[in-house]
Amino acid sequence: MSETKINEAARLADARAVLRDADCLHSAAAVQSAYDRLAKDITARYAELNPLVLTVMNGGLIPTAEIVKRLTFGFEQDYLHATRYRGATSGGGLYWKRQPEAIGIAGRHVLVIDDILDEGYTLVAIRKALLEFEPASLAVATLCEKIHDRRAPGAQAEFVGLQVEDRYVFGCGMDYKEYWRQLPGIYAVKGL
16 A cells, blocks of 8 residues: 555544544534524625625635525625645644635625634635725625634624634534535534
8 A cells, every 4th residue: 555545544544533532512403503594694784785705715615505505695606715724733824725806806795704713814814805806895704703812803704603612623614634524513623
């Protein structure tokens, strides 16, 4: 077996062990209720505004899909990709994989959807980049907000579905070393 295959097998075994021992913080039913509330609040604000919905990849993919399928008004959709984690469990410097383009943002009502507001450095950088394109308005929706006192200055989400304790969480778009984004509930790594 090649070294790459051995490393892949070890990563998968680690991810399986983490899931097996994880604590469920929010059940699939609780998450579905949060998506319903987020969609209701977003509809109240944007139903008549023809917004541009921007997904923050990769974490925002699942929350965006769940939220937008509940929206019954017209909107356009695009994505951006910025990360601080790059497969690790703690953040580093901001790395842009796909920056947003000015075309379609200027003068538009823009809603950014992401999985979690943790320390918020990534969302602060995304907000700053988007504001340079002069949207009519800019808001952020996140499925989760982690409760702690390490928030970056200016880090906020106007729409929040659930709060989670200050632990390493995964599921619903959030990952454990790139695994388990697809889980319908929100879990925390045992001991983290």
